[in-house]
Amino acid sequence: MSHSQAEVTQAEASGEFEPRIVAFLCKWCSSAGSDLAGVSRMQYPSNATPITVPCSGSVSPMYILSAFKKGADGVLVSGCHIGDCHYIEGNFLARRKIHLVKELLGFVGIEPDRFRMSWVSAAEGAKYSNVIKDFVEDLKPLGPQNKMKADRS
Amino acid sequence: MINIQDMRDTARGLLTKKEVRAVIGYRRSTNGMLAEPVVITDPAQADELIWDPTCFHNLSLYLVEDRKFLTHVRKTADAPIAIVAKGCDARSIVVLMQEHYFERKDVYIIGMSCEGSGVLDERKLAAKGIRATDAAFDGDDFVFATAQGEQRIAAREVMADRCLECREPFPKEHNAVLGENKTGRELNAPFTALHRFEELDAGARWKFWEHQFERCIRCFACRSVCPMCYCEECVVDSISFPVTGQTSAEEKANRVRWIERSATRPENMTYHMTRVLHLAGRCIDCNECERVCPVNIPLRLLNNKMEREAREEFGYEPGASIGGPSLTASFLDTDPGKFIR
Ligand code: SF4
Ligand code: SF4
Numbered sequence: 302m303s304h305s306q307a308e309v310t311q312a313e314a315s316g317e318f319e320p321r322i323v324a325f326l327c328k329w330c331s332s333a334g335s336d337l338a339g340v341s342r343m344q345y346p347s348n349a350t351p352i353t354v355p356c357s358g359s360v361s362p363m364y365i366l367s368a369f370k371k372g373a374d375g376v377l378v379s380g381c382h383i384g385d386c387h388y389i390e391g392n393f394l395a396r397r398k399i400h401l402v403k404e405l406l407g408f409v410g411i412e413p414d415r416f417r418m419s420w421v422s423a424a425e426g427a428k429y430s431n432v433i434k435d436f437v438e439d440l441k442p443l444g445p446q447n448k449m450k451a452d453r454s
Numbered sequence: 455m456i457n458i459q460d461m462r463d464t465a466r467g468l469l470t471k472k473e474v475r476a477v478i479g480y481r482r483s484t485n486g487m488l489a490e491p492v493v494i495t496d497p498a499q500a501d502e503l504i505w506d507p508t509c510f511h512n513l514s515l516y517l518v519e520d521r522k523f524l525t526h527v528r529k530t531a532d533a534p535i536a537i538v539a540k541g542c543d544a545r546s547i548v549v550l551m552q553e554h555y556f557e558r559k560d561v562y563i564i565g566m567s568c569e570g571s572g573v574l575d576e577r578k579l580a581a582k583g584i585r586a587t588d589a590a591f592d593g594d595d596f597v598f599a600t601a602q603g604e605q606r607i608a609a610r611e612v613m614a615d616r617c618l619e620c621r622e623p624f625p626k627e628h629n630a631v632l633g634e635n636k637t638g639r640e641l642n643a644p645f646t647a648l649h650r651f652e653e654l655d656a657g658a659r660w661k662f663w664e665h666q667f668e669r670c671i672r673c674f675a676c677r678s679v680c681p682m683c684y685c686e687e688c689v690v691d692s693i694s695f696p697v698t699g700q701t702s703a704e705e706k707a708n709r710v711r712w713i714e715r716s717a718t719r720p721e722n723m724t725y726h727m728t729r730v731l732h733l734a735g736r737c738i739d740c741n742e743c744e745r746v747c748p749v750n751i752p753l754r755l756l757n758n759k760m761e762r763e764a765r766e767e768f769g770y771e772p773g774a775s776i777g778g779p780s781l782t783a784s785f786l787d788t789d790p791g792k793f794i795r
Contacts (some may be wrong), residue, residue: 310562337465342620362710362727362728362731363689363728364673366724366727366728367724370713370723370724381579383791384489390785393785393787393789394458394782394783394785395784396782396785396789396790396791396794397768397785397789398782400765400767400793401731401760401764401782401790402731402735403793404726404759404760404763405731405756405759405760407656407661407729408652408756408759409659409660409663409723409727410656410657410658410659410660410661410662410663410664411660413656414658417795418793418795419794419795420794420795432795434771435795448660448664448723449720449723449724451714451718451720451721452718452720454733
């Protein structure tokens with residue numbers, strides 16, 4: 302267990318709110334970027350559960366809605382910079398689709414800070430760690446996400 | 455003014471010459487004032503057809519049903535099918551052709567111009583306490599036959615919101631067309647209802663939608679009536695995954711269930727957001743979904759939100775061209791990306 306993960310567990314035990322983030326990372330860039338952050342021993346909060354997807358363009362809105370329904374406090378979609386997509390245009394398609402999802406979430410009254418998209422290349426380990434740090438910072442004041450979370454008690 | 459007889463003659467002519475195998479149109483229902491959909495195959499039935507402010511249904515759903523039926527019985531059509539279509543209905547037919555659900559030659563569009571008017575919103579009429587047995591267009595008015603005699607009301611007072619805000623009340627795509635083209639007669643600016651709603655802050659919007667999503671009973675009437683919801687298997691049905699004798703218990707247990715069947719708020723919310731995202735760039739605002747909802751969920755707000763985003767951010771107009779790209783399968787280099795970190 303990494304240092305920060307131990308901290309999270311500790312914080313949870315002490316009752317401090319630790320947001321849970323589901324991060325959809327594209328295999329070619331952002332996932333590699335998060336690996337780089339790891340192997341470079343960068344310190345960043347371990348609140349994000351990474352899910353590797355082939356491409357940011359392959360992230361169906363259903364993944365995002367489902368993550369919120371299963372209780373995610375925040376959802377991140379991250380892919381290659383525009384122009385760098387392994388499939389040439391996947392991230393262009395993602396940009397459009399995700400824009401709609403983001404607008405819709407805000408429209409029904411979900412806090413805009415709960416959903417985020419970023420471009421992180423395989424060389425940007427530091428950027429990845431910052432994206433996560435900022436996200437966690439922004440999520441903490443919002444508290445748990447209960448609007449879409451299914452009650453499974 | 456459209457002469458109803460012209461529409462009947464058009465239908466009769468097409469059927470007599472066997473240019474089409476059927477005509478989908480409207481007739482008077484047995485239940486008072488309202489029109490109801492009818493499919494006629496005999497030229498003699500053409501006189502049943504009507505055209506009045508209660509012809510609010512989007513009949514293109516029956517083109518979808520027809521196609522499904524033909525596939526089911528493994529037949530191909532020997533002639534096109536004719537359909538009476540308003541501006542909005544014609545746009546939905548364009549979307550279906552754009553998605554290659556059927557081809558242009560498979561359908562004969564008898565376009566009806568709304569001629570600067572629009573169709574009735576029953577709820578608005580009921581709110582005025584008017585019970586009518588007949589309705590007719592008359593310039594800027596609707597004329598209702600009631601027990602107290604004829605009643606004339608300014609059309610815009612009881613017209614459906616979508617008609618008030620309609621940008622193109624004329625079926626641009628058509629084989630034959632009746633009535634004058636009065637495009638540009640917007641009575642309300644587009645998205646008026648949406649703008650009004652968006653004046654609420656995020657907290658108030660959530661209160662509103664929380665209540666609405668609690669109320670939905672997930673009867674799926676909104677999905678059934680939508681001509682764009684034509685998929686044989688819908689992602690929101692966990693039951694529609696094929697289960698055969700070979701399906702193991704483990705496979706069944708591991709089936710992806712995006713949405714549970716219970717009509718609870720989180721499930722309903724996921725359903726509605728999925729529905730509207732799958733209709734983004736395809737919904738042409740016929741508002742049939744909202745009309746059929748038994749508990750009056752304001753679905754048009756959600757549909758319009760996506761429509762306006764598509765229009766303002768991506769310059770996309772649904773139902774504008776048969777050959778054009780679809781909203782989410784295309785992109786522009788100039789698409790907004792400021793929200794991305
Ligand atoms: S919104 Fe209305 S029509 Fe649609 S499933 Fe819910 S209750 Fe049924
Ligand atoms: S979503 Fe509603 S308004 Fe849009 S096309 Fe379907 S039935 Fe018509």
